[in-house]
Amino acid sequence: MASASLCGAFRRLVSRTVKMRRMNERIWTDRLRTSSRTASVLVAVTPLSFLIYDRLTRFASVCALESAEEVLEQADYLYSCGETEKLHQLLVKHKDSEEAEFLWRLARASRDLALLSRISAEEKRRLTYEAFDFASKALEKNRSSFAAHKWFAICLSDVGDYEGIKVKIGNSYIIREHLERAIELNAKDATSIHILGYWCFAFAELPWYQRKVAAVIFASPPTATYEDALAFFLKAEEVEPNFYSKNLLMLGKTYVMLRDVQRAALWLTRARDYPAVTEEDKQVHKEALELLKKLSG
Numbered sequence: 266m267a268s269a270s271l272c273g274a275f276r277r278l279v280s281r282t283v284k285m286r287r288m289n290e291r292i293w294t295d296r297l298r299t300s301s302r303t304a305s306v307l308v309a310v311t312p313l314s315f316l317i318y319d320r321l322t323r324f325a326s327v328c329a330l331e332s333a334e335e336v337l338e339q340a341d342y343l344y345s346c347g348e349t350e351k352l353h354q355l356l357v358k359h360k361d362s363e364e365a366e367f368l369w370r371l372a373r374a375s376r377d378l379a380l381l382s383r384i385s386a387e388e389k390r391r392l393t394y395e396a397f398d399f400a401s402k403a404l405e406k407n408r409s410s411f412a413a414h415k416w417f418a419i420c421l422s423d424v425g426d427y428e429g430i431k432v433k434i435g436n437s438y439i440i441r442e443h444l445e446r447a448i449e450l451n452a453k454d455a456t457s458i459h460i461l462g463y464w465c466f467a468f469a470e471l472p473w474y475q476r477k478v479a480a481v482i483f484a485s486p487p488t489a490t491y492e493d494a495l496a497f498f499l500k501a502e503e504v505e506p507n508f509y510s511k512n513l514l515m516l517g518k519t520y521v522m523l524r525d526v527q528r529a530a531l532w533l534t535r536a537r538d539y540p541a542v543t544e545e546d547k548q549v550h551k552e553a554l555e556l557l558k559k560l561s562g
Contacts, residue, residue, distance in 0.1 A: 333367075336359065337367070340356055340370050340374075344370075344373075347542040347546075349374070349377045349378055349381060349543070353371075353374040356371040356374050360399070365403040365407035365410045365412075365413050366412075368399050368400070368406060368413070371399045372416045373396070375392045375395045376392070376396040376423065378392050379392035380544065381544055382544060390427060393423050394424060399420075400419075400420040401417060403416065410450070411446075411447040411449075412454075414443045414444070414446045414447040414450065414457075415443070415456065415460070418439075418444045419460060421439065421443075422440050431482065434486075434487075435482050437487045438487060441461070441464055444457055444460055444461045444464065445461070448461070452504075453504055453505075455512070456501075456509065459497065459509060459511070459512045459515070461497050462494045462497025462512075464489070465489035465490070465491075466489075466494035466519060468488060468489040469493070469522070492523070495516070495519045507539075510536055510539040510541075510545070510550070511545065513532050513536035513539060514536040514549045514553055516528075516536075517531075517532035517535075517536055518556070521556065521560070526560055529560060530561075533556050537550055
């Protein structure tokens with residue numbers, strides 16, 4: 266009896282142990298299944314979440330890009346319409362931009378604003394240096410931008426008007442280097458070609474006392490002829506006909522210096538009749554008219 270009772274107790278113990286093991290196995294199996302499902306969900310959700318995040322990030326970047334492009338398009342439209350003040354107001358909001366495309370346009374806008382006749386002498390000086398600062402930053406951001414080189418050269422020349430003749434002449438080689446680099450980067454930019462022509466014209470008509478200053482600064486002072494200037498002005502007109510009233514005027518003035526009255530009158534007439542959109546166009550019209558009167562007199 267005792268033996269039977271002992272055996273029965275043993276069987277019950279074994280049975281309970283087996284049941285407990287099976288129960289534990291089911292629990293662990295359920296846990297593993299749950300973990301597996303969780304892992305499966307995580308594996309499925311994590312790439313999906315990343316994909317959504319990536320798409321949203323890309324979408325935001327595209328929206329920002331489109332927004333930037335829209336601002337630049339608006340800026341170019343205002344520039345083409347001669348809306349100098351509105352253009353400056355639009356672009357100055359982006360004065361902290363890291364993009365050269367904004368910065369060189371802002372340099373141009375600041376310079377154009379400085380040229381308005383109603384701007385005071387003090388404000389003109391401030392805007393001139395502001396323009397140079399923006400042009401310098403544009404060049405720092407992108408040395409492969411032809412426009413950054415061009416406007417750096419232009420603004421450096423403008424700053425020279427406040428720094429004295431010695432500094433202005435001293436900067437002349439730097440100005441020419443940047444203009445030539447701008448043309449290398451974009452041979453179809455008529456404005457850069459025109460300005461290089463203007464550079465030649467300026468040194469061709471340099472007064473004797475300024476030539477002496479140049480001789481002190483440089484072992485080989487910058488030199489140019491009216492023929493050099495003419496070649497650049499004609500090239501600019503070939504690249505983009507009738508693109509700039511000042512180029513028409515300078516062609517007329519260069520032919521005057523070369524004593525070719527007939528061609529001078531032709532180009533000065535075109536400068537006079539050029540649609541006066543900007544204030545500079547109006548000044549060109551006035552100067553062309555005065556020169557034509559002198560030629561006819």
